[in-house]
Amino acid sequence: MNLRGLLNAINLAWRHLAFHGVRSSILVLALGISAALPLVIQSLIERGETATMARADRTPLVVGAPGGGIDLVLGALWFLPEPLGSIPSRTVGEITDSGLADALPLSLSARAGGAPVVGTDVGYLDFRDLRIAEGRSFAVPGECVLGADLAAKRGLGPGDTILTDPEGLLDIGGGYPLRLRITGVLAPARSPDDGAVFCDLRTSWIIAGHGHVHIDLEEVKDEPEVLMGTSEEGRSIASAAITPYTELTPERLETLHFHGNPEDLPIEGLVVVPRDAKSSTILSARLERRGEIQLARPSVVIAEVLERVFKIGALLAGILVATGVATLAVVALVLALSIRLRRDELDTLSRIGAGRATIATLLLSEVVILAGGAALFALLVLACSFSLPDDLVLRLAN
Amino acid sequence: MTTNHAPLLGLVAGALLLAATGCDGTSGEPRGAAPEASGPPTVFADNFPLQSFAQVMGGTEVEVNSPCLEGESAVDYRPTPEQIIEIQDASLILLNGAEFANWTANASLPGSRTIITANAFRDQWLESTHHHHHDHDHQHGPEGEGVHDHAHWASHTWLDPNLAREQAAAAAAGMQNRLPGVSTVGIRARAEDLMAELGALADQAALIRGLELPPIIGSEPVYEYLASACGLDLHEADWHWNEPTPHDGMESLRNLVLATGARHLLVPSAPTAERLEVLRELGLEPVLVMPLANPPTPDGTETFTTLMGRNLDQLQALAPGQSVD
Structure with a gap:
């Protein structure tokens, strides 16, 4: 297959994905989120550790x-x-x-x-x-x-x-x-x-x-509920109704x-x-x-806290990786079923002269485009996560 | 074939838009240190003695600020919040303590750069018999619940040369530890000279204490520490002697003169001609002893030790057979 044939196959793959835009978008999102979440969690934990330890280290x-x-x-x-x-x-x-x-x-x-x-x-x-x-x-x-x-x-x-x-x-x-x-x-x-x-x-x-x-009693001398009277020494006596100023x-x-x-x-x-x-x-x-x-010593105390957070974070990341693998399997199944559903379309392509290599390239291009889109989306999610505070976990607790 | 690119392109465009607008939640504000003030480090002093000590010990290496240097009365100074912010920026803040300068009680000053010089001898503070702030004494309700009357301290601690020396030592320690870029060797050397001068004043006070001075009346409640240092038989008049209407009236002063047999009245500055005549009618001779919370003149160049030496000379001259040039 020459370059022209390759480009045509990629073009066909892109047009197919675009024609089934909703389905393609769902696949990109599912793959992207599955790939991004473990990365985001790992990134948050690492940045959290750095920022948290930095504040602790700066507080002797x-x-x-x-x-x-x-x-x-x-x-x-x-x-x-x-x-x-x-x-x-x-x-x-x-x-x-x-x-x-x-x-x-x-x-x-x-x-x-x-x-x-x-x-x-x-x-x-x-x-x-x-x-x-x-x-x-x-x-x-x-x-x-x-x-x-x-x-x-x-x-x-x-x-x-x-x-x-x-x-x-x-x-x-x-x-x-x-x-x-x-x-x-x-x-x-x-x-x-x-x-x-x-x-x-x-x-x-x-x-x-x-x-x-205190309120200046001269200001309230005409308010009997506030001013109770005058002492023998001539000092004004205020009642409990006198309130501290709020400003x-x-x-x-x-x-x-x-x-x-x-x-x-x-x-x-x-x-x-x-x-x-x-x-x-x-x-x-x-x-x-x-x-x-x-x-x-904040550095010692926070190091102990982070050690526990790391254990939880590692567990969470493991769960997310397993979820990602399951998602990948589901996506692979969807693609396999999709190929089976497209048998007539692929037969037609074969009868009008497309070789096995061209058809394989077409299908592979679809997978690559979907994977590329998912990777791009995952990177964007990861980049967005950097806008979150470094010590997000501790802030959420506040 | 009609192709519908909208959902996929929308997804990509949305992601890019998110990246361009929503992702960067940071302000991009650089986080730097507070701008460093240019010029020599600054020392704030809340009265003349501390201002003088800081100038003597700091030399040309520090800039000293004080209300006294701006023609304000250190006793009556009430800085605005903006002025307090300027004071906060000083490298070192020297306060007298012992309830001098009431504004400091409610000012937010950085504790790490603030030295209350009289705190080192808190057990030697003298109680003042004169209440300036009766509004602090009150009770909640007719039964007196929550009474919080408290003693007031005499604040002119520096009039005792021994205490002035302790205050100078506290200021010296602060200047050596807290002034960036200033030679501690230079401060130490100048501090030693200052301590020697204050030591000579302390010796002179001890000498006066050994003399038989006649009873003396103080025209204002500022001489407690001087009396303590020099062993004076001092009687408080609280007369506000140079005001148009004397505070306690003439009769009380006349009675005090009769009761004590005093012939000398300590006055903080030279009396007016009219007042001098009144004093002489009472048989009192004014003796100028400067309280020195402020310099005698705002632009004066004489140091605290010079002026305090003059105060002690005035007292020493009251002793029979003593004369001071």
């Missing part, structure tokens, strides 16, 4: 309340919603005063429309290499910055506000929702930080009801105060950044001796 040590190390690390690094125990915020000062490390507090109990509200030190943004893309950072309690994804998803930006979630509908003693002023939006970081709200630690304490500002304005900040020593107020975790390897060793030894706190 995490300190929190005694309990599960995995919960602590996932909470402190991925802001997962599972409640964590708390430790007093004085732990931050104890670590920084040692001169061995910097400590970044994390208050993780609050949410705003389901998104994590991370109360922290403004230095956290530097530590995570988070840049302000629009507006400015938070400067005082009541202000916040949004991660890029959250801002885009909610259509929020500097000058807007975001309301925190109430602690519980039945918890009348809990904190009031606080309206946070958005002062900036972070540049995309392709990390959990993209979906979070960042504010000052004191803001989180106010959300949790550990501190508040902290610069003027109201003058009256901001906390119930108790701020050093005793809770944080859910803190990121510890030792000065060097020697400082890390000394500090770790000191912290591990303390029973009231837990020290976790």
